[in-house]
Amino acid sequence: MELKQLEYFQMTSRLKNITRAAKRLSVSQPNITVAIKKLEAELGIQLFERSQKQLSLTPEGAVFLNRIELALRNIQDAVLEVNDYKQLQKGTIKIGIPSMIGAYLFPKIFSGFQKKFAHLDIYLYEKGSMSIRESLERDELDFGIVIISNASPSLQLLPMSTNQVVACVPEDSPLAQKDSLSWSDVSNIDLIMLKEGSFIRNLIQQKLKEHNIQPNIILESNQIETIKGLISSNVGMAFLLDFVVQDTPHIKTLPIEDPIFVDVGLAWKKDRYISKAAQSFINFCQDTLNK
Known part of the structure; x- marks a missing residue:
């Protein structure tokens, strides 16, 4: 049994598709297919149910995945720890934003951190808050600077700020004359939404559903x-965080009648080895908040 076989099996299990797993791991599709077949032959069990268009784990495959995920995480942590001893002046940090x-x-944080720790390499991955939180739980990122409200207990959180979700309307819209926005105001308005994977999008959709409002979404963008x-x-309105649209020309921001506040902060996976590079980023963020 080889480590690559386990890694290929793990990624295929997550993505439920060999082609996507091969693309994510930068290997050929036949490599993954052969590795999984060899793994099944060695174990004497079938890991995937192949009768459907989308791969799904067999009960035996699910049990095996639960066991090897912990083993692979421990191996990754061991490599990080050894590299810390070997390369005290180098390191990489993967951050989702x-x-x-x-x-x-993030630019304010990144600028100060880069000046202080120029020897560290930072890789940025742009996704929605929900997607980043899922990537953290799958050990694909070191950190996420995300909306941490209602985050999983498996994540360690460092709150940075509390922000309000506001309705953003054109300054010449009839809604701009109001002091606040009711959900009924949204029923006949063209709505611009953030894409799937965004915490704000999920939150707004949930609120609209609670009020039995079917939104007229004309465009999605991140x-x-x-x-x-x-x-x-004057194309439509959107819901964004207050600091994003503060003092933006030609846009009027309205609080929602039942105000919505969310917490923004740093998130990382609990119970994982924290490299020296990662710890330096945590410490920097803490020091920045205390100033």
Whole structure:
């Protein structure tokens, strides 16, 4: 049994598709197919149910996955720890950031951290908060600067700020004359939404569903400047965090009648070895907050 076989099996289990797993791991599809077949032959069991279009684990495969995920995580942590001893002046950090937070909050943190720790390499991955939190739980990222409200207990959290979700409407919209927005106001309005995987999108959809409102979504984008441009051009309205649209020309921000607040912060996986590079980032964020 080889380590690569276990890694291929793990990724295929997560993505439920050999082609996508091969692309994620940068290997050929036949390599993964052969590795899994050899693994099944060695174990004497069938790991996947192949009668469906989408691969699914057999009961035996699910038990095996639960066991090997812990083993692979321990191996990854061991490699990190050894590299810390071997390369005390080097390190890499993989950070996930949503576009909304990334454009307005992270640059300030990154600039200061890079000046202090120029020898560390930082890799950024832009996704929605929900997607980043899932990637953290799968050990695909070291950190996420995300909306941490209602996060999984498996994540360690460092709150950074509390922000309000506001309705953003064109300044010449009839809604701009109001002091606050009711959910009934949204029923006949063209809505610009963040893409799937966004915490704000999920939150707004949940609120609209609670009020039996079917939104008229005309466009989805994670490009915040594009969304703001569309709002100011009277294309539609959107829900964003307050600090993103503060003092933006041609846009009026309205609090929701039943205000929504969310916490933004740093998240990382509990019970994992924290490399010296990762610990330096945690310490820097803590020091920045205390200033």
